[in-house]
Amino acid sequence: MTASLGNRRDKIDALAARAGQLPADGGGVSLVRSAFRRLRRDPVAIIGAVIVVTFLLVALFAPLLAPRDPLEQALLSQVRQGSIPGSQDGFPLGVDQLGRDVLSRLIYGSRQSLLIGVVSTVLGAVAGMALGVLAGAFGGWVDTVVMRFVDILLSIPGLLMAISISVLLGQNQYALMIAIAVTQVPVFARLLRGSMLAQRDSDYAVAAKALGVKRSKIVLGHVLPNSLSPVIVQATLSLATAIIEAAALSFLGLGDPDISRPEWGAMLSSAQSVLSFAPQLAIYPALCIIVVALGFTLLGESLREALDPKFRR
Amino acid sequence: MTGATAYTGSTDRSRAPQAPVLEVDELTVRFARRGEVGTQAVDGVSFSVAPGETVGLVGESGCGKSVTSLAVMGLLPQRGVQVGGSVRLDGQELLGAGDRALRKLRGADMAMVFQDPLSSLNPTVTIGTQVTEVLKEHRRLTGSKATDEAADLLDRVGIPDPRRRLSEYPHQLSGGMRQRALIAMALACSPRLLIADEPTTALDVTIQAQILEVLRELVQGSGTALVMITHDLGVVAGLCDRVHVMYSGKIIETAERRDLFARPRHPYTGGLLASVPRLDTPRGTPLTPIRGSMRDAIPWAEGCAFAPRCDSGRDDCLTEVAGSTVPLESDGSGRELRCRHPLAGPPVAGSPTTSGADR
Numbered sequence: 001m002t003a004s005l006g007n008r009r010d011k012i013d014a015l016a017a018r019a020g021q022l023p024a025d026g027g028g029v030s031l032v033r034s035a036f037r038r039l040r041r042d043p044v045a046i047i048g049a050v051i052v053v054t055f056l057l058v059a060l061f062a063p064l065l066a067p068r069d070p071l072e073q074a075l076l077s078q079v080r081q082g083s084i085p086g087s088q089d090g091f092p093l094g095v096d097q098l099g100r101d102v103l104s105r106l107i108y109g110s111r112q113s114l115l116i117g118v119v120s121t122v123l124g125a126v127a128g129m130a131l132g133v134l135a136g137a138f139g140g141w142v143d144t145v146v147m148r149f150v151d152i153l154l155s156i157p158g159l160l161m162a163i164s165i166s167v168l169l170g171q172n173q174y175a176l177m178i179a180i181a182v183t184q185v186p187v188f189a190r191l192l193r194g195s196m197l198a199q200r201d202s203d204y205a206v207a208a209k210a211l212g213v214k215r216s217k218i219v220l221g222h223v224l225p226n227s228l229s230p231v232i233v234q235a236t237l238s239l240a241t242a243i244i245e246a247a248a249l250s251f252l253g254l255g256d257p258d259i260s261r262p263e264w265g266a267m268l269s270s271a272q273s274v275l276s277f278a279p280q281l282a283i284y285p286a287l288c289i290i291v292v293a294l295g296f297t298l299l300g301e302s303l304r305e306a307l308d309p310k311f312r313r
Numbered sequence: 314m315t316g317a318t319a320y321t322g323s324t325d326r327s328r329a330p331q332a333p334v335l336e337v338d339e340l341t342v343r344f345a346r347r348g349e350v351g352t353q354a355v356d357g358v359s360f361s362v363a364p365g366e367t368v369g370l371v372g373e374s375g376c377g378k379s380v381t382s383l384a385v386m387g388l389l390p391q392r393g394v395q396v397g398g399s400v401r402l403d404g405q406e407l408l409g410a411g412d413r414a415l416r417k418l419r420g421a422d423m424a425m426v427f428q429d430p431l432s433s434l435n436p437t438v439t440i441g442t443q444v445t446e447v448l449k450e451h452r453r454l455t456g457s458k459a460t461d462e463a464a465d466l467l468d469r470v471g472i473p474d475p476r477r478r479l480s481e482y483p484h485q486l487s488g489g490m491r492q493r494a495l496i497a498m499a500l501a502c503s504p505r506l507l508i509a510d511e512p513t514t515a516l517d518v519t520i521q522a523q524i525l526e527v528l529r530e531l532v533q534g535s536g537t538a539l540v541m542i543t544h545d546l547g548v549v550a551g552l553c554d555r556v557h558v559m560y561s562g563k564i565i566e567t568a569e570r571r572d573l574f575a576r577p578r579h580p581y582t583g584g585l586l587a588s589v590p591r592l593d594t595p596r597g598t599p600l601t602p603i604r605g606s607m608r609d610a611i612p613w614a615e616g617c618a619f620a621p622r623c624d625s626g627r628d629d630c631l632t633e634v635a636g637s638t639v640p641l642e643s644d645g646s647g648r649e650l651r652c653r654h655p656l657a658g659p660p661v662a663g664s665p666t667t668s669g670a671d672r
Contacts, residue, residue, distance in 0.1 A: 213416075
């Protein structure tokens with residue numbers, strides 16, 4: 001009897017000690033932190049994160065990781081009409097039709113692909129969120145005007161729009177980023193507006209109003225932070241689309257004209273002419289694009305679940 | 314029974330001739346979307362609250378008590394709502410006042426505590442940020458001064474370890490603490506008027522008692538006028554000086570708390586009291602519910618809205634008054650009543666008596 005009592009007391013003490021530790025790790029457990037904690041337990045999220053982080057590291061340390069200079073035409077002498085040397089010593093993935101090391105080009109290419117993906121998504125998200133806040137905060141005719149504008153953007157197919165814009169802005173990597181960013185704007189604008197409308201009449205917004213808080217402060221300080229989680233999720237998913245779209249534009253010859261920067265889409269495009277006898281030149285960059293896009297999508301999906309209020313404890 | 318003496322004190326004070334803090338005069342609120350038949354949510358409600366007085370608005374869901382409070386605060390949406398009558402805070406007309414003027418008053422001179430403490434706090438922002446926000450807005454406090462004051466406020470409403478709570482998020486606080494934090498925010502600028510819209514409904518009974526205690530101390534300490542919106546007769550018995558019973562958008566009975574519990578006159582009030590469980594009845598005694606539901610109410614223009622559910626209702630409740638509503642008439646000292654056939658004597662056996670008021 002006493003033993004079981006002592007046992008139970010120990011358990012309670014342990015529980016209490018653990019409860020005492022919880023707030024110690026930095027005062028408050030914020031939404032972001034609790035979402036992060038859930039993410040760490042989700043195998044899908046871990047796979048996505050591992051893929052994304054791996055590619056980020058590769059891009060960051062490309063000069064250290066690449067075995068050769070991606071522009072050096074080392075094996076040009078061995079390239080014949082109708083045959084391109086495959087994997088061999090020093091060239092684990094073989095060379096392309098100009099005798100350049102494919103692995104090194106893939107490694108350097110990750111820089112360009114990720115850069116375009118991240119920059120264009122950030123640009124698109126910022127512009128889209130600005131429109132969304134405008135529409136969601138003011139409502140009325142501002143909402144109508146902004147949303148009809150967004151609808152127009154949305155009604156044009158993304159790739160077609162990106163092509164028109166990059167043609168319009170001239171052929172350089174900034175035009176490419178802007179073109180892809182514009183295609184992302186409507187999604188972010190609609191998403192943020194929708195979730196702000198849902199939050200605008202929430203109890204805490206009314207409570208803040210009842211305390212005499214300014215409308216601008218209610219919108220930016222209360223409604224906006226609560227409307228952001230779908231936007232964060234969309235951003236990770238958009239990254240994947242942006243990378244694919246960048247590759248597509250490069251493939252169509254609308255990419256970065258600077259040949260000193262290898263890029264996956266451009267590699268795909270140039271592999272076209274030798275596809276019949278050297279399909280590996282198309283397969284490797286395509287695999288890279290697929291895996292990175294998959295990584296961001298997995299991460300985004302599990303982030304959506306982690307931030308979903310239905311799963312929040 | 315320290316509580317009982319306290320009530321007497323506050324009741325006496327409310328009887329002293331003091332200019333009322335809040336005067337609501339013939340307030341009407343109509344929800345009407347274009348092309349639809351509107352709903353009259355509040356229909357000619359008048360009452361006033363003196364400094365230090367606690368007035369209860371009582372009624373079941375949908376009787377218009379919350380809409381009344383939102384109309385007073387100017388928090389009803391502007392589209393599709395018609396508000397009429399007059400609401401004066403310290404003599405200043407609030408209906409039709411500009412957004413800017415209202416914003417200056419809200420939080421500073423009048424404040425409100427809402428029903429659900431969790432959803433009334435922003436889940437993504439710390440308690441500290443939310444409390445200091447009010448101080449920055451109305452009292453121009455900044456930085457560590459605002460933080461000190463915020464901690465002091467939390468301390469005053471009985472939150473232990475206020476410094477730590479300031480850096481925490483709403484979901485880390487218990488229900489009672491959240492409601493205390495909300496009360497602290499409402500009290501930040503010592504408002505003249507505090508409206509509490511069912512502040513204890515989402516809380517369990519022990520916490521209810523604590524929250525009511527906090528509110529009572531506040532009213533007695535600072536002379537704040539308190540409007541208590543509730544459907545809980547226990548809260549009324551414990552806190553209110555005067556009680557207005559509402560039904561279907563109208564006040565149907567007004568009385569001092571003791572008089573109301575001792576001798577309910579309107580059959581609806583009697584029914585409310587009869588449906589409260591009591592400790593001093595023998596086990597197994599069934600409660601007496603009011604027949605039907607709020608949906609059975611008829612428009613006031615067709616007679617007494619409560620008539621279809623009323624046990625003492627007669628034909629003239631519907632016919633005699635056709636074309637004009639039953640008037641709210643004086644019914645003895647300090648009482649008003651809107652009924653043709655009020656309950657006469659003491660309430661029926663098995664229903665609450667005066668002891669409820671002395672709790």
